Amino acid sequence: MHDLKDLRTRPDYYKEGLSKRNKELVHLIDEILILDQKKRDIQTKADELRKRKNEIASEISRSKDDISKVETLKSESLTIGTTLADIEKQEIEFSFQLNEKTMWVPNTPSSDVPFGEDEKNNKEILQWGTPRTDKWIKPHWEIGQKLGILDFERGVKIAQSRFTVIAGLGARLERALINFMLDHAAEKGYKEIFPPILVNKDAMIGTGQLPKFDGDFYKCENELLYLIPTAEVPITSLHKDEVLTPEQLPIKYCAYTPCFRREAGAASKDTRGIIRQHQFNKVELVKITSPETSEKEHEELTHNAEEILQKLELPYRKSILCTGDIGFSAMKCYDLEVWFPSQDTYREISSCSNFGSFQARRINIKYKPNQKDKPLFAHTINGSGLAIGRTFAAILENYQTEKETVLVPKALKPYLNGLEEIK
């Protein structure tokens, strides 16, 4: 969410920022400005009437003995009350509309984000490792089924399509990856959190999942709780309505959680394998920082995610997303994509975003640079470190042997009792 006062003072800055994402968003700014003006006008009117009502109330209390005066005042107050009720209705309506509209406006991209309409314009920054191109490498779902560690049929049997059972050494590998990644994060100074997996609507609004993407998530209607689509949601909201001190910053959290996404609108995408599941595991890295250090912390967080791929010796590339492809709440975002030999391409495995004060403003996370300063909004940053299921799949392919087995990456052996090979 944007700062309305700032938006009022320099609307062109916001228009320009939004036009880089999508030209069709620009009109939102003018609509907001009009609504904002209407809301302020009506608020001024309402405030004046409320003021008069307050005056009358204290006048009555001061002149209780003068019965006729009191009666006159009472009736004046009642008359004002009728008018006020009507105006307040409008006030509420305008505030609602204004808030509603503002909530739908995405963050403005940072000035160093490359311009472009869609993912084709994302800019590759680096490639790491040497991609394998052996033609005999089987897709992860084939080798996974052959090895008896991925069971797609039974996943469907007990749940639905896009739910998969991981069995035996597969389950062990999944768990090893979680522990390995959490340990890596801890080593880098991230405090481990195990949050609730169901969160309320406020948390979903805070990080920007709602209102725009309603329908993408599983919700418990009777409790008004949502299954988290990412640990970003509960972790970033941990400090909701708090004013932090400079000594507390930067706050660094990591969390393993299952994540749940309905994947509506992805009907024909990645129907095979475990790349796109309704339920998947992920280790998430989250930071809360001051505006001064957020850029540096964002780079560092991205690097921390890269280190995991490096330790696992999985070839990957790093790109900066262009203005048209960047997520709703983000001002800048790096994608890490891991190599999939069977698909002869890189696939996203981590998305590391700097949100500026966009989320903090919604969640109300502030910090005081000094004791006497006014509280300012903090910056929030997050990224996957990493998506477990996709890492699992990448290992199945990148570590595959011609004998239809999968070697265990060196870094994971301690987590699998020294196991060398899944066969």
Add this chain to the structure above:
RNA sequence: GGAGAGGUGGCUGAGUGGUCGAAAGCGGCAUCCUGCUAAGAUGUUGUAGGGUCAAAAGCUCUACCGAGGGUUCGAAUCCCUCCCUCUCCGCCA
């Protein structure tokens, strides 16, 4: 799930219909003072939105005592609904 108690400013805690945005204490901030420290004195001290202003400061208005409704000229205070916390009982991994 049942019964009871309660939710007030950064914290502790008073306040049961009328200058209460809220006493007091603690904490914070500023100044002063004692040779330094510790202690002390005085003052100050929330958030959000609006208006005024070129802007900031200032001044001013409105709202906020868990949330939302209601009663009333007037609500922290009375009524209703919901949420949360605590105690007891029940159930349970």
